[in-house]
Amino acid sequence: MARTISFHLQKGGVGKTTISGTLACQSALDGYRTLLVDVDPQGNASSWFLNEAPTFELADVVQGKCFIQDAIVSVAQVPNLFVLPTFGIGGTLKLYSETKLAEEPYVLQDLIKEVSENYDRIILDLSPGLGRLERAALISSDEVITPMTPEVFSLDGLEIFIDELNKLRKNLRSPVRHTKIIINSFDNRIRQHRDIYSAACEGVFTVYKIPVDPLFRKAQEAGCAPQLFKVRGKGLKESTVDAIQTLNKEIWR
Template structure:
């Protein structure tokens, strides 16, 4: 089994869209999947149609030891796919966790008891390199980095790669980057092409061949509480996420 963190400290790079659709694609391929919504905005929870009223037991309560992790797992409408939800209460976790011993390892220890139940656990991280994100990195086997093809994303990628190296050296020696994913890709934009060329030259095979195009259906789907793969499986965004999933499985030597 693999624990995959979807990470980028820059907001608006399709972390949640990637989490929701990658998890759905794995589930469609008969993999048992758990999504952990580790973002206080709770967008992954919303993307699966989980209402605020359904979020009684969240990842926040698990992290501060109010409930057991297994009691926070709820089913989605998608076979093979479960989720631990989030809401704005998670914003307080940073302060709460800071007081605890071995605070970087809390999520890793919690996941030990349920890993055997899943093929993939996918963590949607907040758009910052805070203690929640560090917990995700320490708990994960792999990191997937979504990024846009713009200058600021390029700058942020450099910072993120350094952070992952520090985590690997000091906290989680087994962590690896499964790949870097270009999102909101617009081939008509010359800057897109330039940034893509630079990143591919620098990082080579670490960059996925698959790119996720700008696509209105990807933007519409969350408002219906559905992943794009279910909302419109023929749209270019959904097709791209299925291709990404196959590419990841190839990297893992799976089908």
């Protein structure tokens, strides 16, 4: 049975896609069959790893138009990495989440259970917000890890997220764990970053850091796994590679 982790904070631009995609690659490169589920109607993770729109996408699966196995595609450049994609064609997933999903809040949980035997690890990339779709994804997960950028507003956002997650646990009987946060785009030279990291460490969470590294965006633009991507012979910074490997070891422990 695969373990399922989602990365979430309701804010956009904090690194949900970058971290879920990068950790999915790392897990796959380490030899674990890893499924990345793109639960964001904007489909950023899918366009990052897949060159062309596949025949079926997540929206087709949840609407019963195809089997989940028919929609999952393998990523050519990363052995062991599979994506259940979203391409946002015609806004189908968004429309579904605003209409039908209310009647079937456990649809994603059921789908994930269905394929759980086929993978070692499942990672969910969520869209910003805390609507029905994000809640459906959270209750499908064993654990949610919160990525945030080192800004004061992110700490406020974390408080709101904790509150909402508590309601979700109670109302939807979900035992989803939330014990880790990741300060993303961290730059040790910036005092505010160090202060926010210290403030985050004062709470009950285990706190990880991922350094700011321009290679992430370049790898995304090139449609490549960051671990395999190089610009003029240079890949991710050594500190970034260390951070990814540490995080990858810790979260699946």
